[in-house]
Amino acid sequence: MALFFDIDPPETWLSPDASPVIIAGPCSAETEEQVIETARELAKIPMVRVFRAGLWKPRTRPSQFEGVGDTGLQWLSRVKQETGLKIITEVASPVHVEKALGAGFDMVWLGARTVVNPFSVQEIGEALKGSHIPVLIKNPLNPDLTTWLGALERISRAGIKKLVAVHRGFSYYKHSPYRNDPMWEIPIELKRLFPELPVFVDPSHICGNVELLSVISQRAIDLEMNGLMIESHIRPQEALTDRQQQITPENLSNLLSGLIFRKPSGSQEFQSQLEELRSEIDKIDQQLIDIIAQRMGIVEQIGKYKKVNKITILQLKRWNQIFRERIKDGEELGLSREFIMKLLEIVHEESIQRQINVMNKKE
Numbered sequence: 001m002a003l004f005f006d007i008d009p010p011e012t013w014l015s016p017d018a019s020p021v022i023i024a025g026p027c028s029a030e031t032e033e034q035v036i037e038t039a040r041e042l043a044k045i046p047m048v049r050v051f052r053a054g055l056w057k058p059r060t061r062p063s064q065f066e067g068v069g070d071t072g073l074q075w076l077s078r079v080k081q082e083t084g085l086k087i088i089t090e091v092a093s094p095v096h097v098e099k100a101l102g103a104g105f106d107m108v109w110l111g112a113r114t115v116v117n118p119f120s121v122q123e124i125g126e127a128l129k130g131s132h133i134p135v136l137i138k139n140p141l142n143p144d145l146t147t148w149l150g151a152l153e154r155i156s157r158a159g160i161k162k163l164v165a166v167h168r169g170f171s172y173y174k175h176s177p178y179r180n181d182p183m184w185e186i187p188i189e190l191k192r193l194f195p196e197l198p199v200f201v202d203p204s205h206i207c208g209n210v211e212l213l214s215v216i217s218q219r220a221i222d223l224e225m226n227g228l229m230i231e232s233h234i235r236p237q238e239a240l241t242d243r244q245q246q247i248t249p250e251n252l253s254n255l256l257s258g259l260i261f262r263k264p265s266g267s268q269e270f271q272s273q274l275e276e277l278r279s280e281i282d283k284i285d286q287q288l289i290d291i292i293a294q295r296m297g298i299v300e301q302i303g304k305y306k307k308v309n310k311i312t313i314l315q316l317k318r319w320n321q322i323f324r325e326r327i328k329d330g331e332e333l334g335l336s337r338e339f340i341m342k343l344l345e346i347v348h349e350e351s352i353q354r355q356i357n358v359m360n361k362k363e
């Protein structure tokens with residue numbers, strides 16, 4: 001994908017030792033006391049480097065609390081002065097950018113609802129021109145990597161070289177234990193495409209509750225994500241926004257000390273054993289590909305046969321039978337039903353496509 005990305009390598013500005021950057025703070029700034037009290041407690045946690053608080057809150061309904069706005073700018077400046085924490089807030093318009101830059105914010109983030117609108121992103125980009133602060137870009141609500149990339153690219157074109165993508169989960173039509181489904185494959189694909197681009201994870205908006213926070217945080221660390229943004233409120237039960245998902249600074253401290261930071265590589269012996277296992281995997285993958293290619297060859301033969309005999313491609317009865325039998329076989333071998341179903345679905349889709357191609361081919 002030919003995208004325009006001219007970014008500073010994260011080790012030069014974000015985290016020289018590659019340790020994850022922890023951002024914490026309330027969903028919204030509500031009162032000066034709430035902001036200062038929360039920040040003082042968070043500043044005692046060594047891993048927390050950045051204090052977050054939303055000033056202009058994107059809310060679903062106009063009757064809901066929409067943030068304290070400009071009033072809160074000075075509360076956060078005070079946090080910076082008194083605790084030494086860096087400060088960040090959400091910007092959704094050029095006016096917000098101007099105010100945040102004027103108040104000495106160290107970073108800003110673009111929220112999930114702003115990222116979907118290229119006009120807004122463009123205007124924010126224009127307003128950021130000439131500033132060198134890091135800009136964090138959350139993923140859009142819908143599971144669409146292209147929109148996310150588009151917003152990153154647009155901000156990058158405005159000359160921002162300190163870019164971070166923030167994974168905050170995606171809205172999902174199926175039932176899920178999460179407020180926003182993590183769909184890890186999307187941030188992983190982003191990392192694969194742009195290994196230089198740091199990716200943070202926002203477990204609070206993924207989970208929507210406090211129970212799952214540590215599992216998602218650990219997963220983020222295990223996937224070598226570069227930071228976490230976690231909502232923390234001095235008195236979560238009184239929070240005016242996202243009450244169920246905010247944790248106390250004390251609980252955040254426990255959560256962070258419970259995380260296991262694994263090394264990306266180990267000893268010589270470990271490495272050589274790992275290499276051995278990996279080469280076995282390589283062989284098996286090769287066999288898998290050969291077998292799938294063989295299957296598709298037979299599928300095409302069937303397609304030709306159906307064509308000659310004027311038979312329809314999709315034979316539901318046969319397909320349902322395959323599904324049932326394969327799931328049973330797979331389960332007996334310890335493979336999950338969900339996995340087999342996914343696998344069969346993509347194999348089936350490709351098989352149908354192959355047969356359509358055969359049918360359409362003029363001979």
Ligand code: PEP
Nearest residue numbers: 027111112113138168205
């Ligand atoms: C937030 O961080 O409080 C927020 C509104 O996030 P998002 O844009 O991810 O919903």
Ligand code: MN
Nearest residue numbers: 027231241242
């Ligand atoms: Mn929130």
